[in-house]
Amino acid sequence: MGSALWNLTLRFLxxxxxxxxxxxxxxxxxxxxxxxxxxxxxxxxxATLWGTFAVLNDPSRSGRAPIPVPGAVRLVLELAILFGGAIGFYAATYTTTAIIVALLIVVSYAFSLDRLGWLLKQ
Known part of the structure; x- marks a missing residue:
C-alpha cells in the first residue's frame, strides 16, 4: 500500500x-x-472535463461517472490535461518546470501499469 500511496499523492500533485x-x-x-x-x-x-468524463467503477476514483466514457477516451483526456499543463509551463517560459512535470507524469504512469491495462479494457 505504501508504494501505491506515494503514486496517488504524485498523481494528485x-x-x-x-x-x-x-x-x-x-x-x-x-x-x-x-x-x-x-x-x-x-x-x-x-477540471470540469476531468471530473465529468470518467469510466464507470474506476477504482482510482469514487467509482461514479457523471458522463461514462470508455477507458481509452479517459486515458486520452488525462494525458491531454496532464501534458497540457506541462506544455503550459513551457509556454509560460518555465522550461525546467515543464520538463520535470512531464517526466513525473511518465513516472506516475509507469508505476500505474495495472490501471492503464484496466482502462484500456473498459
Missing amino acids: LELAALLGLGMAGWSLSSGVWRWVAAPVVPLIA
Whole structure:
C-alpha cells in the first residue's frame, strides 16, 4: 500500500500542477483583459472535463461517472490535461518546470501499469 500511496499523492500533485500550468498558459498566451479571463477559465474547463468524463467503477476514483466514457477516451483526456499543463509551463517560459512535470507524469504512469491495462479494457 505504501508504494501505491506515494503514486496517488504524485498523481494528485500532478493534477494540481496541470491546472496551474494551464492557467499560466492562459495568462501567458493572451493579453489585456483576456488574460484575466483565460487564466482562470482554461483550468476550470480542464477540471470540469476531468471530473465529468470518467469510466464507470474506476477504482482510482469514487467509482461514479457523471458522463461514462470508455477507458481509452479517459486515458486520452488525462494525458491531454496532464501534458497540457506541462506544455503550459513551457509556454509560460518555465522550461525546467515543464520538463520535470512531464517526466513525473511518465513516472506516475509507469508505476500505474495495472490501471492503464484496466482502462484500456473498459
